[in-house]
Amino acid sequence: MTNLLICSRDALDYIEQIEQAKIANLKIQISPKSPGSIINGKEVDVLLGEPELCISALPYCPNVKWVQSTWAGIKPFVDSAPHNFKLTGIKNCFGSQMREYVFSYLLYFSRKIQTFNELQSQQNWSQPSCSQLQGKTLGILGMGSIGVEVAKTAKHFQMEVIGVAKSARKLDCVDQFYGLSQLASFAHRLDYLVVLLPHTNETDKIIDQRFLSQLNEQCILINAGRGQVIDEKALLHALSQNQLQAAVLDVFTEEPLPKGHPFWSLNNLYISQHTAAISKPKEISNIFLENFRLFQNKQTLMHLVDWKKGY
Amino acid sequence: MTNLLICSRDALDYIEQIEQAKIANLKIQISPKSPGSIINGKEVDVLLGEPELCISALPYCPNVKWVQSTWAGIKPFVDSAPHNFKLTGIKNCFGSQMREYVFSYLLYFSRKIQTFNELQSQQNWSQPSCSQLQGKTLGILGMGSIGVEVAKTAKHFQMEVIGVAKSARKLDCVDQFYGLSQLASFAHRLDYLVVLLPHTNETDKIIDQRFLSQLNEQCILINAGRGQVIDEKALLHALSQNQLQAAVLDVFTEEPLPKGHPFWSLNNLYISQHTAAISKPKEISNIFLENFRLFQNKQTLMHLVDWKKGY
Numbered sequence: 001m002t003n004l005l006i007c008s009r010d011a012l013d014y015i016e017q018i019e020q021a022k023i024a025n026l027k028i029q030i031s032p033k034s035p036g037s038i039i040n041g042k043e044v045d046v047l048l049g050e051p052e053l054c055i056s057a058l059p060y061c062p063n064v065k066w067v068q069s070t071w072a073g074i075k076p077f078v079d080s081a082p083h084n085f086k087l088t089g090i091k092n093c094f095g096s097q098m099r100e101y102v103f104s105y106l107l108y109f110s111r112k113i114q115t116f117n118e119l120q121s122q123q124n125w126s127q128p129s130c131s132q133l134q135g136k137t138l139g140i141l142g143m144g145s146i147g148v149e150v151a152k153t154a155k156h157f158q159m160e161v162i163g164v165a166k167s168a169r170k171l172d173c174v175d176q177f178y179g180l181s182q183l184a185s186f187a188h189r190l191d192y193l194v195v196l197l198p199h200t201n202e203t204d205k206i207i208d209q210r211f212l213s214q215l216n217e218q219c220i221l222i223n224a225g226r227g228q229v230i231d232e233k234a235l236l237h238a239l240s241q242n243q244l245q246a247a248v249l250d251v252f253t254e255e256p257l258p259k260g261h262p263f264w265s266l267n268n269l270y271i272s273q274h275t276a277a278i279s280k281p282k283e284i285s286n287i288f289l290e291n292f293r294l295f296q297n298k299q300t301l302m303h304l305v306d307w308k309k310g311y
Numbered sequence: 312m313t314n315l316l317i318c319s320r321d322a323l324d325y326i327e328q329i330e331q332a333k334i335a336n337l338k339i340q341i342s343p344k345s346p347g348s349i350i351n352g353k354e355v356d357v358l359l360g361e362p363e364l365c366i367s368a369l370p371y372c373p374n375v376k377w378v379q380s381t382w383a384g385i386k387p388f389v390d391s392a393p394h395n396f397k398l399t400g401i402k403n404c405f406g407s408q409m410r411e412y413v414f415s416y417l418l419y420f421s422r423k424i425q426t427f428n429e430l431q432s433q434q435n436w437s438q439p440s441c442s443q444l445q446g447k448t449l450g451i452l453g454m455g456s457i458g459v460e461v462a463k464t465a466k467h468f469q470m471e472v473i474g475v476a477k478s479a480r481k482l483d484c485v486d487q488f489y490g491l492s493q494l495a496s497f498a499h500r501l502d503y504l505v506v507l508l509p510h511t512n513e514t515d516k517i518i519d520q521r522f523l524s525q526l527n528e529q530c531i532l533i534n535a536g537r538g539q540v541i542d543e544k545a546l547l548h549a550l551s552q553n554q555l556q557a558a559v560l561d562v563f564t565e566e567p568l569p570k571g572h573p574f575w576s577l578n579n580l581y582i583s584q585h586t587a588a589i590s591k592p593k594e595i596s597n598i599f600l601e602n603f604r605l606f607q608n609k610q611t612l613m614h615l616v617d618w619k620k621g622y
Binding site for chain 2: 096097099100101103104105107108110111113116117119120123125126127128129130132133134152153156157158255256257259260261264265270271272273274275278
């Protein structure tokens with residue numbers, strides 16, 4: 001018998017998906033709001049859920065062997081949980097959402113939709129000229145599976161794609177790689193920048209005052225990775241000085257972004273409330289179920305986190 | 312000696328481009344504002360320019376053998392000019408602009424950018440759920456070269472693409488074709504509809520009350536073809552009754568759209584002032600120059616209009 005504890009706001013959706021797989025000898029329970037009330041916590045083998053909820057449950061489940069995170073961002077586990085279990089993340093689920101998110105904003109700016117809406121409200125038949133994405137340069141910070149999907153869409157639109165990675169790879173969808181030591185010359189070339197980095201010690205505030213000062217004033221920055229990779233004070237300053245054209249932020253150091261935070265009211269900042277790519281229980285369940293079979297057969301799990309590297 | 316008369320608001324750009332080709336025995340003049348002042352009009356062999364300006368010049372240039380339109384929409388020639396010359400249109404220039412235009416609005420709606428902007432102005436961390444283009448059905452009315460480019464982008468985003476054409480063709484980017492007699496069942500299936508039809512007698516008001524009544528209420532319609540293919544009164548009624556979610560109109564029966572027209576103030580109608588794909592003199596000049604060589608060699612011109620068919 002394997003005991004699974006689900007620690008998720010979407011627990012009922014997960015149960016529905018997992019029960020369809022009709023796994024023998026699997027006992028499922030949902031974590032109660034107060035983790036102290038978990039029944040027979042010592043018998044729990046596997047956790048499935050959001051990082052913060054799993055971390056609250058872990059002290060009551062000392063014999064957990066494997067945790068499947070339902071979120072891509074697993075840094076909370078790395079920072080604050082014991083490392084005496086296998087942790088698996090989520091990959092390949094967010095690419096199609098993220099490419100739509102990123103290109104919705106790239107095209108919103110290049111096609112000047114806001115300007116056209118304003119002209120319409122004035123009944124004004126002016127014809128502002130729009131720029132094209134085709135031929136422009138998109139930089140991608142964070143060339144994991146999501147970054148590759150975004151790069152492919154950029155190539156579809158015939159953009160120049162440059163990426164930052166620790167080691168250059170051969171990818172048809174990336175024209176050129178820059179190393180982490182070349183961030184300034186990378187920043188200098190960009191019409192658009194998409195940040196998709198996970199939060200690690202190495203990426204903490206990697207977008208700093210120095211990096212921002214290298215951007216050209218027409219550049220548009222989109223952060224859909226983690227808030228902590230941007231020095232938010234430096235970005236606030238750069239935006240208010242028009243060192244770049246605009247920023248779109250999906251993620252923040254503190255979420256929800258507190259009322260009164262100056263980000264809310266900057267007119268060249270756009271906020272999307274951490275909705276760029278959401279975990280869909282059906283897709284996540286498929287990953288969990290595939291991993292569960294590997295777990296039962298004592299095989300290597302997919303998307304296993306290296307505790308030392310932190311991703 | 313060949314005499315070319317340029318009838319375009321971008322005449323100086325065209326002269327610059329054409330002179331770079333250093334064609335021997337070519338005399339270029341720009342049409343004056345008052346076409347009656349054209350010098351030696353009887354000697355003009357070739358016209359290059361916008362339809363309305365060319366049509367004004369034609370009575371003063373009775374020996375013109377070939378007119379190269381700088382616009383894709385050549386119906387004014389078909390309707391009102393004599394048909395005693397060869398007319399060539401423009402193709403393959405607008406696809407990359409049009410795919411960006413169409414997808415800017417598809418993603419603007421699916422990613423709810425307007426809603427997020429409103430939430431931001433209220434400092435509100437609500438997280439509305441967005442839909443994805445992936446898996447949705449896009450209908451394309453008008454499967455010429457521009458329609459094919461839009462279809463390819465839709466397939467990139469893993470949409471279902473259905474098209475309307477007189478005769479079904481085998482195209483990797485189109486999942487299914489409907490005939491002109493099946494418009495109602497075509498309309499019924501759509502999440503998004505892009506209209507890219509030229510204006511001909513056959514397409515005049517093809518989007519009528521009956522067609523609109525078949526759309527589902529979440530459907531979004533984009534017209535970037537010609538205004539006359541939509542029965543504008545019927546669309547106004549359908550939008551005000553929320554028979555469809557929204558419409559984006561780049562083109563209108565009367566342009567500029569007159570002040571006070573009810574379209575300006577409908578809250579589910581978006582206007583883009585005929586800017587979706589604009590003629591770029593550099594690209595158009597390349598087509599003209601290639602055609603000019605064919606013309607000199609008495610070969611068949613590219614993008615030749617069939618006067619009977621009207622396109």
